[in-house]
Amino acid sequence: MSNANTYLFLFAAIVAEVIATTALARTESFSRLWPSVITVVGYAAAFWFLSFPLRVLPTGLVYAVWSGAGIILITLV
Numbered sequence: 001m002s003n004a005n006t007y008l009f010l011f012a013a014i015v016a017e018v019i020a021t022t023a024l025a026r027t028e029s030f031s032r033l034w035p036s037v038i039t040v041v042g043y044a045a046a047f048w049f050l051s052f053p054l055r056v057l058p059t060g061l062v063y064a065v066w067s068g069a070g071i072i073l074i075t076l077v
Contacts, residue, residue: 006056007053009050009052009053010049010050010052010062010066012049013045013046013047013050014046014066014069014073016042016043017070018073018074018077019042020038020039020040020043020045021039022077023038
Protein backbone atom coordinates (compact mmCIF):
# COMPACT_ATOMS: atom_id res chain seq x y z
CA MET A 1 0.00 0.00 0.00
CA SER A 2 1.39 3.40 -0.93
CA ASN A 3 1.82 6.22 1.57
CA ALA A 4 -0.94 8.23 -0.12
CA ASN A 5 -3.42 5.36 0.25
CA THR A 6 -2.39 4.85 3.87
CA TYR A 7 -3.14 8.45 4.74
CA LEU A 8 -6.37 8.43 2.70
CA PHE A 9 -7.59 5.47 4.75
CA LEU A 10 -6.60 7.28 7.95
CA PHE A 11 -8.49 10.37 6.79
CA ALA A 12 -11.53 8.23 5.93
CA ALA A 13 -11.40 6.65 9.40
CA ILE A 14 -11.35 10.09 11.01
CA VAL A 15 -14.29 11.33 8.92
CA ALA A 16 -16.32 8.17 9.62
CA GLU A 17 -15.66 8.49 13.34
CA VAL A 18 -16.69 12.15 13.38
CA ILE A 19 -19.92 11.36 11.52
CA ALA A 20 -20.67 8.47 13.89
CA THR A 21 -19.97 10.54 16.99
CA THR A 22 -22.13 13.38 15.71
CA ALA A 23 -24.99 10.95 15.04
CA LEU A 24 -24.49 9.33 18.46
CA ALA A 25 -25.60 12.54 20.16
CA ARG A 26 -28.89 12.32 18.24
CA THR A 27 -29.75 8.67 18.91
CA GLU A 28 -31.54 9.42 22.20
CA SER A 29 -30.24 6.22 23.83
CA PHE A 30 -30.53 4.36 20.52
CA SER A 31 -34.29 4.90 20.41
CA ARG A 32 -34.17 6.74 17.07
CA LEU A 33 -33.56 4.45 14.12
CA TRP A 34 -31.61 6.48 11.55
CA PRO A 35 -29.17 8.21 13.89
CA SER A 36 -28.57 4.77 15.48
CA VAL A 37 -27.91 3.16 12.09
CA ILE A 38 -25.54 5.99 11.11
CA THR A 39 -23.70 5.59 14.42
CA VAL A 40 -23.21 1.83 14.13
CA VAL A 41 -22.26 1.92 10.44
CA GLY A 42 -19.98 4.92 11.01
CA TYR A 43 -18.04 3.30 13.83
CA ALA A 44 -17.77 0.02 11.89
CA ALA A 45 -16.45 1.90 8.87
CA ALA A 46 -14.05 3.91 11.04
CA PHE A 47 -12.47 0.79 12.52
CA TRP A 48 -12.35 -0.94 9.14
CA PHE A 49 -10.62 2.07 7.54
CA LEU A 50 -8.30 2.31 10.55
CA SER A 51 -7.15 -1.27 10.07
CA PHE A 52 -5.25 -0.34 6.89
CA PRO A 53 -2.94 2.37 8.28
CA LEU A 54 -2.27 0.16 11.32
CA ARG A 55 -0.67 -2.39 8.99
CA VAL A 56 1.90 0.13 7.76
CA LEU A 57 2.39 2.90 10.32
CA PRO A 58 3.29 2.66 14.00
CA THR A 59 0.23 2.12 16.20
CA GLY A 60 1.01 5.08 18.45
CA LEU A 61 1.23 7.44 15.50
CA VAL A 62 -2.04 6.21 13.97
CA TYR A 63 -3.97 6.51 17.22
CA ALA A 64 -2.47 9.90 18.03
CA VAL A 65 -3.46 11.35 14.65
CA TRP A 66 -6.88 9.62 14.69
CA SER A 67 -7.83 10.73 18.18
CA GLY A 68 -6.32 14.22 17.91
CA ALA A 69 -7.97 15.03 14.59
CA GLY A 70 -11.23 13.48 15.80
CA ILE A 71 -11.26 15.64 18.93
CA ILE A 72 -10.57 18.79 16.94
CA LEU A 73 -13.24 18.03 14.31
CA ILE A 74 -15.89 17.03 16.89
CA THR A 75 -15.19 20.27 18.75
CA LEU A 76 -15.67 22.23 15.52
CA VAL A 77 -18.91 20.38 14.73
